[in-house]
Amino acid sequence: MQALEKTQASETIDTRRLTGWSPKVLLRDAGIGLALLLLIVFFSLGTEHFLTPNNISNILTQITINLILAVGMTFVILIGGIDLSVGSMLAFCAVVGGTVLTIPDLPVFQAVALATLAAVGTGVVCGFLNGWISAFWGLPSFIVTLGMLNIARGAALQVTDARTIYSFPPSFNAFGSQMIFGIPVVFLIALVLVAIAWFVLSKTVFGRLLYGIGNNEEAVRLAGHSLMFYKVAAFTIAGALVGIAAMVYMARLNIASPIIGIGFELNAIAAVIIGGTSLNGGRGTVIGTLLGACITGVLANGLILFGLSDFMRQMITGVVIILAVIIDKYRERLTGV
Amino acid sequence: MINVETVRADAAGVLTPPVLELHDVKKAFGGTKALNGVSLSVQPGEVHGLIGENGAGKSTLIKVLCGIVRPDEGAINLSGRAYAPTTPREAKANGLQVVHQEFNLLPYLSVAENIFIEHLPRNAFGVVKRQEMNVGARAALDAIGLSDIDVRWPVERLGIAHRQLVEVARALMTQSRILILDEPTATLTSRETERLFTIVNDLRSRGVSIIFVSHHLDEVFRICDRVTVLRNGETVFSRPIAETNQDELVRAMVGRKLQQQMASEMVSLARPEEALSLVQFRHPQSPHAEGISLQLHKGEILGIAGLVGSGRTELLRAIAAAELPLSGALRLEGAPVSFRSPREAINAGIGFVTEDRKEEGLILNMPIAANVTLASLSDVSRAGILDSKAEIEVTQRLGAELKLKYGGPAKNAATLSGGNQQKVVLAKWLARNPKVLLLDEPTRGVDVGAKAEIYALIRQFAERGLALLIVSSELPELMTLSDRIIVMSQHRVVGELSRPEFSEERILQYAYQGEQQQARH
Ligand SMILES: Nc1ncnc2c1ncn2[C@@H]1O[C@H](COP(=O)(O)OP(=O)(O)OP(=O)(O)O)[C@@H](O)[C@H]1O
Ligand SMILES: [Mg+2]
Numbered sequence: 001m002q003a004l005e006k007t008q009a010s011e012t013i014d015t016r017r018l019t020g021w022s023p024k025v026l027l028r029d030a031g032i033g034l035a036l037l038l039l040i041v042f043f044s045l046g047t048e049h050f051l052t053p054n055n056i057s058n059i060l061t062q063i064t065i066n067l068i069l070a071v072g073m074t075f076v077i078l079i080g081g082i083d084l085s086v087g088s089m090l091a092f093c094a095v096v097g098g099t100v101l102t103i104p105d106l107p108v109f110q111a112v113a114l115a116t117l118a119a120v121g122t123g124v125v126c127g128f129l130n131g132w133i134s135a136f137w138g139l140p141s142f143i144v145t146l147g148m149l150n151i152a153r154g155a156a157l158q159v160t161d162a163r164t165i166y167s168f169p170p171s172f173n174a175f176g177s178q179m180i181f182g183i184p185v186v187f188l189i190a191l192v193l194v195a196i197a198w199f200v201l202s203k204t205v206f207g208r209l210l211y212g213i214g215n216n217e218e219a220v221r222l223a224g225h226s227l228m229f230y231k232v233a234a235f236t237i238a239g240a241l242v243g244i245a246a247m248v249y250m251a252r253l254n255i256a257s258p259i260i261g262i263g264f265e266l267n268a269i270a271a272v273i274i275g276g277t278s279l280n281g282g283r284g285t286v287i288g289t290l291l292g293a294c295i296t297g298v299l300a301n302g303l304i305l306f307g308l309s310d311f312m313r314q315m316i317t318g319v320v321i322i323l324a325v326i327i328d329k330y331r332e333r334l335t336g337v
Numbered sequence: 338m339i340n341v342e343t344v345r346a347d348a349a350g351v352l353t354p355p356v357l358e359l360h361d362v363k364k365a366f367g368g369t370k371a372l373n374g375v376s377l378s379v380q381p382g383e384v385h386g387l388i389g390e391n392g393a394g395k396s397t398l399i400k401v402l403c404g405i406v407r408p409d410e411g412a413i414n415l416s417g418r419a420y421a422p423t424t425p426r427e428a429k430a431n432g433l434q435v436v437h438q439e440f441n442l443l444p445y446l447s448v449a450e451n452i453f454i455e456h457l458p459r460n461a462f463g464v465v466k467r468q469e470m471n472v473g474a475r476a477a478l479d480a481i482g483l484s485d486i487d488v489r490w491p492v493e494r495l496g497i498a499h500r501q502l503v504e505v506a507r508a509l510m511t512q513s514r515i516l517i518l519d520e521p522t523a524t525l526t527s528r529e530t531e532r533l534f535t536i537v538n539d540l541r542s543r544g545v546s547i548i549f550v551s552h553h554l555d556e557v558f559r560i561c562d563r564v565t566v567l568r569n570g571e572t573v574f575s576r577p578i579a580e581t582n583q584d585e586l587v588r589a590m591v592g593r594k595l596q597q598q599m600a601s602e603m604v605s606l607a608r609p610e611e612a613l614s615l616v617q618f619r620h621p622q623s624p625h626a627e628g629i630s631l632q633l634h635k636g637e638i639l640g641i642a643g644l645v646g647s648g649r650t651e652l653l654r655a656i657a658a659a660e661l662p663l664s665g666a667l668r669l670e671g672a673p674v675s676f677r678s679p680r681e682a683i684n685a686g687i688g689f690v691t692e693d694r695k696e697e698g699l700i701l702n703m704p705i706a707a708n709v710t711l712a713s714l715s716d717v718s719r720a721g722i723l724d725s726k727a728e729i730e731v732t733q734r735l736g737a738e739l740k741l742k743y744g745g746p747a748k749n750a751a752t753l754s755g756g757n758q759q760k761v762v763l764a765k766w767l768a769r770n771p772k773v774l775l776l777d778e779p780t781r782g783v784d785v786g787a788k789a790e791i792y793a794l795i796r797q798f799a800e801r802g803l804a805l806l807i808v809s810s811e812l813p814e815l816m817t818l819s820d821r822i823i824v825m826s827q828h829r830v831v832g833e834l835s836r837p838e839f840s841e842e843r844i845l846q847y848a849y850q851g852e853q854q855q856a857r858h
Contacts, residue, residue, distance in 0.1 A: 204721050205714045218697045223712040224683030
């Protein structure tokens, strides 16, 4: 009784907390943000060049592709799945998009539009297959996407005959390195994608059910929702984002090669995990993923400025991933989330 | 380990030192004072009843005793020594065994593995001795009279009552000084409850103390030596059972006198129109081909009685299309339908309150409001976008109707007490307004006061034309609510009773008869 009365009084605050912004989630994201901030402070004090406008836009550009892939990965991991095929899919999408982009005599605008359609379409098809095969046959997505990792890579090599595609329209490339107030346009695109994903995950029925499936599939099924639809949708979204990432890749680097993107899936997973999303599914936010991607990007860049070798950087990134999971574990125990 | 002989010598009635003593124990979760001054003392060889409304703090107290939750204040003495366990392991080492309210079995491991999980028999190479383990588990289950399951089955395959018994068997594997049972009978039918009581009596005579939580006062009077009542986290009453009575306990629990439960002269609300009919409808696990045939009218409340394993839950799961493939015919409001998924069944107007709230009813780590609206998301959203305000309104409305005790709609369902979790599962389906509502143990773990409210609510829904199919192990519940009761045994309907014919004896007679017939075949 008393509890009830109390509830009514606090209704106004509650409305916002319902949709993914509980104080605990906020606290978790704030914690990750704090870690990012500390990292930035550390590198700015430790190196001369870190906080220069040039370097910042450099970092943002480097983060972009991983961030887009990680946003898609967040959807998949939230339902308790994993997608190991995004690196290969990136290559496949890129070569398909690149082939369209280099069709002779096509006006630039049309070429880019068609190429985007082709790249995203390729990603959608691959992602759909990932989701459908694993949901229909009840297979772990780990296995299915491991298969797709090989299929997409093979397909990319087959389509191009293992050749690299280049000489895209110059204006397409100019777009890839365009800046607005020193911020790369491609990064802004990624931010828009983050915003959309945040909205979908926290404000829509669709997002609610993805969290639900990650937490308790059976309860969601028995409440009358099609698991198949949501699972396939999550993987398909991830695939579509791979297609977008492929376009960004081509715009920036001016090539599309069947051997790009090797290991990108691991970077994307790392960003998601560092961002506080649980590998068991059902817990995490895309804002966390954004912060996670920034942390990996800042770390990589800062360590280069420190003059550390590639090998050392790789080791440190590994340590950070493990640390992030350990910290998360403790946080869970302390706050009882 | 405990010296049984000396304890028994002490139990002669002379003043013996208590084995467990709590003094003014307090614990708050954020703003919620779960325990606000609990004191009690348990004698050796005593069955100590612990009762109180949903959310009174019973389970929290037990979690304190077994080292899962650390108290903020207060003192606990175990056999005269200060006791402050920090891990469940430590509690076990001190001779406390607990059967928790919410289940803790590992669903994909076998029954035997679950029973032996703490001390798997191993050979010199560390390989589990399967044979020995299975034999031991078999013996443990036979000891509590659970003979109809195979110890090699994964726990996943078991119904909720069997799971409960497996948990009891596991707790009995180790000798303990204090055995704590948190609502062990909530899922059991009378047969299993009897067996459990035999075991409890046996343990008591061996000097083991038992703390027994239940919402069934009759059970408390049958088995307990002493009873303690918690209200809002405080001890408000603790007395030998002989010095009190039901009315007094209820008053102590709810802090007022409860209105008389609904009178039994209720008229049937059944209308002539048919809501649901089954013809030779068969669940995939049914052992025979005949299936089940029955008819349910609008506004009718049909109770389904039967022993554990008689196919009651399976029947409901089949109607809700939770398990496939099915055979036989199903008609909804006269029209033949065949559902290929729970989604289709639910969209056609069927609601299904499942028996296991933790596994299939609730999303524990999501807000209460999200759980309440899970089956009616289209009502609280527009164009796929959620309307949090509407969600909160629904939650508060149903929360008030069901007397839900909760911290707020945005709190996770995991923060609720067991009985309150059950109310959320009910709310989820009431929010949807189905045509036919299937209820599997709808008031499991719900306290007396709230039960009466839920009964009234169910009647209200029937009045509006909702047809209800209720499975319950509590015969009084079925007899209060139902217009008609069918008794199941071995996946068959073996008896049917109309309201004037209701009696516990007749229901049980049918239930056991069916079983004996089966045995003779
Ligand atoms: N982890 C938690 N976080 C927040 N509140 C909690 C938590 N655990 C319990 N509570 C609150 O503490 C109170 C007591 O809960 P408890 O589970 O002990 O009740 P109970 O007496 O066992 O009830 P029931 O008969 O329904 O099982 C409830 O109001 C509950 O909401
Ligand atoms: Mg409880």
